[in-house]
Amino acid sequence: MSEYKGILVFSEQRDGDIHPISFELLGKAREIADKKKCEVYSVLLGYQMREKAKELIYFGADKVFLYDHPLLKEFDVINYKQNMVNLIREEKPEIVLIGATPLGRSLAPRIAAALKTGLTADCIDLQLDENGELIQVRPAFTGNLIAHIKTSTRPVMTTVRYKVFKARERDLTRKGDIVEKEVEIVEDVGVRVVRKESVEVVNISDAEIIVSGGRGLKKPEDLKILEELANLLGGVVGASRPLVDEGWISKDHQVGFSGNIVRPKLYLACGISGSPQHLAGMRDSEIIVAINIDPSAPIFNVADYGIVGDLYEIIPKLIEKLKNRKRGVKG
Amino acid sequence: MKDFHVVVLIKPSPDIEKVKFDTVRGVVDRSSAPLEINPFDLNALEAAAQIKEKLGGEITAISMAPPMAEPVLKDAIARGADRAILLTDKRFAGADTLATSYTLASAIKKLGKFDLIICGEKTVDGDTAQVGPEVAEHLGIPHVAYVSRIEGVSKERLLVVSDMGVPYLMELRLPGLITVTKDVNKPRLPTLRDKLKARKTKIEVWTADDLADVADVNRFGFSGSPTRVVKAFVLTEKKRKGVIFKGEDAVDKLIEVLEREGILR
Ligand SMILES: Cc1cc2nc3c(=O)[nH]c(=O)nc-3n(C[C@H](O)[C@H](O)[C@H](O)COP(=O)(O)OP(=O)(O)OC[C@H]3O[C@@H](n4cnc5c(N)ncnc54)[C@H](O)[C@@H]3O)c2cc1C
Ligand SMILES: Nc1ncnc2c1ncn2[C@@H]1O[C@H](COP(=O)(O)O)[C@@H](O)[C@H]1O
Numbered sequence: 001m002s003e004y005k006g007i008l009v010f011s012e013q014r015d016g017d018i019h020p021i022s023f024e025l026l027g028k029a030r031e032i033a034d035k036k037k038c039e040v041y042s043v044l045l046g047y048q049m050r051e052k053a054k055e056l057i058y059f060g061a062d063k064v065f066l067y068d069h070p071l072l073k074e075f076d077v078i079n080y081k082q083n084m085v086n087l088i089r090e091e092k093p094e095i096v097l098i099g100a101t102p103l104g105r106s107l108a109p110r111i112a113a114a115l116k117t118g119l120t121a122d123c124i125d126l127q128l129d130e131n132g133e134l135i136q137v138r139p140a141f142t143g144n145l146i147a148h149i150k151t152s153t154r155p156v157m158t159t160v161r162y163k164v165f166k167a168r169e170r171d172l173t174r175k176g177d178i179v180e181k182e183v184e185i186v187e188d189v190g191v192r193v194v195r196k197e198s199v200e201v202v203n204i205s206d207a208e209i210i211v212s213g214g215r216g217l218k219k220p221e222d223l224k225i226l227e228e229l230a231n232l233l234g235g236v237v238g239a240s241r242p243l244v245d246e247g248w249i250s251k252d253h254q255v256g257f258s259g260n261i262v263r264p265k266l267y268l269a270c271g272i273s274g275s276p277q278h279l280a281g282m283r284d285s286e287i288i289v290a291i292n293i294d295p296s297a298p299i300f301n302v303a304d305y306g307i308v309g310d311l312y313e314i315i316p317k318l319i320e321k322l323k324n325r326k327r328g329v330k331g
Numbered sequence: 332m333k334d335f336h337v338v339v340l341i342k343p344s345p346d347i348e349k350v351k352f353d354t355v356r357g358v359v360d361r362s363s364a365p366l367e368i369n370p371f372d373l374n375a376l377e378a379a380a381q382i383k384e385k386l387g388g389e390i391t392a393i394s395m396a397p398p399m400a401e402p403v404l405k406d407a408i409a410r411g412a413d414r415a416i417l418l419t420d421k422r423f424a425g426a427d428t429l430a431t432s433y434t435l436a437s438a439i440k441k442l443g444k445f446d447l448i449i450c451g452e453k454t455v456d457g458d459t460a461q462v463g464p465e466v467a468e469h470l471g472i473p474h475v476a477y478v479s480r481i482e483g484v485s486k487e488r489l490l491v492v493s494d495m496g497v498p499y500l501m502e503l504r505l506p507g508l509i510t511v512t513k514d515v516n517k518p519r520l521p522t523l524r525d526k527l528k529a530r531k532t533k534i535e536v537w538t539a540d541d542l543a544d545v546a547d548v549n550r551f552g553f554s555g556s557p558t559r560v561v562k563a564f565v566l567t568e569k570k571r572k573g574v575i576f577k578g579e580d581a582v583d584k585l586i587e588v589l590e591r592e593g594i595l596r
Binding site: 014075077078081101102103105106107108109110112113114116117118119120121122135138139140141142143144145146147148149150151152153189190191192193194195196197199201203209233244245251257258265266276277283284287288289295300301302303304305306307308309314317318321322325 | 502
């Protein structure tokens, strides 16, 4: 088991761009590696990405394994898995970190099952115990329970939630090797991308300010006032699940257990009761503000600031005052 | 031509709204809420039922759970499954996702025939979303996760939209596996007739011994599980300020704090 050394970070790319979670994972990997006195590796699968691979070194990798092939340009779960399995068998990292994005959560279990190793999902923290073993911290039971998990097999595999770790400063003086690996292509994998759907989606998990609406809204058109408020604050509109299920707003706006997990600077919940499934998606926001007519609504238990009242009175007032403030008018 | 066979994997899970947590010991009081079909697996069953309406054939529901989960499988029958298998044995207990997926995959191997496996996106108690793709790997078949729409079905392939942050239209050759999100359909409620049919249908029970000819029994349950929970505790909410503004100037006060917090500049 001791032959397993180092930390391997999977670098997710889409359309040739590296997902920011890859840099966050490198930051955390660097921190753990410095304690364990081991190296940080990164792996990048894609096409013509040699230049981008350097970024992984600037953000903390000592060595980057590059798999370059036209068929790796798009996410192909079987070929990604096959090459990851080959790499892990050859290099024997002790720890493998993968972003808990939809791509990462589709890929990681296949790798873990192929290697017959343990995999811990959607971690929100990683620690080392006194023996230098990895403790993986993750929510379970729809976010009601926090579990600390250890893995007895190697490598220890973990998917990590977006935005829980900070990337390091990009350091252009950092040096490292880019090692080009031989690509294995499995022909006829049985699954293929027909096309990327050309719909506009909001990337709500990247938003700094979210104005969310719930069943306190009476009709779909009323989302317009939330939109106006979000625009004034420089943010985007979010929603609780019922509004999405009713077809008032598209799924990419949904916050919660079966929607998106968000961590904005400001989360403004309007007419949202604060169910466990909703809290699972937004409880780690920096500042939570709630507007709700019911003083006993559970959302107030997690709010930094709250206004008890009718959103149909409060929000128009807020909009008006914010507009005046922009124009430099007081009051 | 042979009948089209869909396998739906169903996790009997506690109703999260009702289940009680023991804050002192950091454990879940599993007796506090009855087991029900994991909500996302209702979407999986409905997807299977809709496919059967198009292609005919048969639906088998499989669960790995304690014996008390039998009513959950009856419910699966009422919601469209023709046959239900409960994998239950002390040797299955303590399974993590690797052991769970291996056990479920072994049961599917034992069944012998399948064209499509449908799972829910994730469970409300495990929250991992790992079991589906792991089952696909054990069986050596392709999968598509986070399916939010089924565009087309034939006996050879499936055309689906996979919600990977951005939606992708994907083609999956069968046999294959999909995991479905709640957006894929609206599960129907079972009718009285469905419930009567369910009452009459016998739930098949399989133990570890029943799988011994297709599997390595050491890979089941606790012994086959490389991950261990070393500590668990009930989440305590982060301390928040909890300042409530009331009255005429509530909005002004909110604007003030937003300025102070650096949100408004
Ligand atoms: C498996 C599963 C997954 C789920 N996933 C999610 C998820 O991802 N996200 C999610 O949000 N939910 C999710 N849910 C649903 C969740 O359980 C709740 O049903 C939902 O969050 C409630 O939405 P709400 O707060 O908008 O509505 P309600 O609970 O109905 O609350 C509406 C609130 O509006 C207030 N209100 C009414 N009128 C006004 C007014 N004029 N002014 C101000 N306040 C007003 C009321 O006091 C009330 O508190 C999930 C459920 C399950 C079973
Ligand atoms: N014990 C089980 N029995 C049957 N199916 C399961 C079991 N555990 C998980 N699944 C299936 O795998 C999906 C994902 O579960 P999980 O990985 O626990 O989030 C569920 O929605 C089910 O379809």
